[in-house]
Amino acid sequence: MKNLSKLNIFLIALVMVFLASCDNWLDVNENPNNPTDAPIQGLLTNVVLESTLNVQRAGSITSNYVQHLASPNPSSSSDIMEPLDFSGTWGSFYGIMSDITDLINKSENLGASHYVAVGQTMMAMNLGLVVDMWGNAPYSEGFTFETVTPKFDDDQQLYAEINALLDQALVNFNQASSVTVRGDDFIFQGNIPRWIKFVNSLKARYMIHMKGKPGYNAGEVLAAVSSGFVGNIDDAKMNFFEQRRNPWEVIALNNQNLLLGGWISSQFIEALDGTSYPIEDPRLPLMVGATDNGEYIGVENGAGRGDAPERGARSVLIPGQFYTTRTGPVLIMTFSELKFIEAEAAFETDKVRAYAAYLEGIRAHMRMLSVNDASLEAYISHPSVSMGVAAFTINDIFKEKWIATFLNPETWNDARRFDYAYKDMTIPESLNPNLNGQFIRRLAYPDSEVSRNGNNVPSVTLLDRIWWNE
Missing domain, CATH: 1.20.5 (Single alpha-helices involved in coiled-coils or other helix-helix interfaces)
Structure with missing residues (x-):
């Protein structure tokens, strides 16, 4: 309170x-x-709140693409990957990045280096979300107010800017600050060492996206990992309040009131219920709701619920679980995700390290969900999970990371890098015919930007790839 x-x-x-x-x-x-x-304290509070909400807003878009969620309605635009207008989300990103610019400038004038660093970290994160979803985007002319039609900067150059912002944040976090960050920080409550771990973890996240591209260096990824999160206690997350509820809980409550949303994809259910893999995952009942008959039944993306009623016959997000607790967290980045990044980065040069990181990523996610020890160990010890170093593949990393990043927009980045090659994942029914039988690779630019700044908006299709996915 x-x-x-x-x-x-x-x-x-x-x-x-x-x-x-x-x-x-x-x-x-x-x-x-x-x-x-x-005041910079008020700006920081708003920056942290809105940046966290932007993570959830992005996740609510991308979760259908990675088949965590599915629409109960047949041929839903989100399921069949049609071009959609996300003007509101775009506006939320640019609104808060404008506020972040103010926070950085005012904090610099005050010598409040830790506030500057938080601003730079949040700018990097918001900009990263924009680039990963849309590609080229306004930035260099986006917040100067010298033009209402800013140019779109190249997405690869923006990635260099993201890395530079994070490097600058590390410098500023390690300097004395004229103003101390305290309760206005809803992520780490002013704990600067944890902010530093978060910055390094973000650096690892953005560098792993570049795997296979010129300039990628696995050693640099692993160096960032070594300075990043060391346990679940370090997770970057924001807990919500009675009067400002967790937005995933709001979706679950709305669904109970027949404003349908938060239905679970059959792909996700079958990956955890023993259908796609030869073991039942103890996380399933902690992540999604069962039917009235106590079963876990999903909805096929694009097909809708068929003749199933609007409640009780399919698995949905329900209030009160880890991801949907009223005052629970929206996860920005977790220790579990970082361990899977480590596993991927180490895989080609140190498979023993990669395998250990992979198993620790699973354990971390299960502990976060409070899976009991017996169930955790039974799952970990199963030969389809602990297959040994020799049989361990990159597919195993992506499969477990796909589960551990449930509802997080980072999952879509992984899905595109992995070419959506998850076991049993299929093209949605009634797929947008313009995709030529392929999965979506980016979002369409929002109508608001096209109408206001159309001469600068790039001409792209949903199959044109973000630079790191080319």
Whole structure:
């Protein structure tokens, strides 16, 4: 409740600042007792909140593409991978990146280097989400207000900018700061060593995307891993509040009230229920709901629920589970994900290390979900999971990472790098014919940007790949 009170105070302050700025624009006399600028504490609170929500917003788009979720309606545009207008999501990204620019500039003027570093980290993360979903995007001219039609920067160059932002953040986190980050930080509550681990973990994430491209260096990935998260305690996440609920819980509640959403793909169910692999995964009942008959039955992407009723006959997200607890977390990046990054980076040069990291990634995710020890060890010891170093393949890493990054947009990056080669994953029924029988590779640019800045918007199709996937 202490954090909630701070959130309310800061958001009210931001509203008051907005009203004050409107008065100034309208040439109304200023009240010298009113603030004329948002404090960096209030900016940071909003930056952290909206950046976390952006992760969930992106995950709600990509989870159908990776067949974590499926629509209950046949030929749903999200399932069959039609071009959709995500103007609202695009606006959320650019709105908060504008606020981050303000946070960085104001913090630099105050000598608040830790606030600068948080801003740089959040800018890198938001920019990374934009580039990974859309490719080329406005950045260098995006926040100067010198033009309302900013150019689109090259996606590969933007990746260099992401890495530079993270390097700058590390420098600033290691400097003295004139203002201490405290409860206005809803991710790490001002714990700077954990922020530093997060930055290094993000560096590893973005570098692994470049595997197979010129300049990729597995040793650099592993060096970042070694300075990153060391356990689940380090996970980058934000817990929500009674008055500001976890957005995944909101989806689950809406579905109960027949605003349908959060239905589970049959691909996901069958990967965990013993159908696709010869073992039942103890995580399944902790991640999704059972039917009224106690079974786990998914929906085939593109096919819809058929003659099944709107509730009780298919597995859906239900309130109160790990991912859907009212005050529970939205996961930004986890120790489990980092271990799978380590496994992939080490696979070609140190398979023993890769295998150990793979198993630790599974354990970390199971512990996060509070799987009991007996079930955890039974799963880990099964020969289809602990196959030994000699039989261990890159497919095993991607399979387990696909489970561990449930509902996270990073899964779509993996799916595209892996060419959607998950066992038993098939093209959705009634696939968008313009995809020529292939899986989607990027989002369409939003209508808002096309109408406002159309001369600069690249001409692309849903099959044109992001630079690291070419």
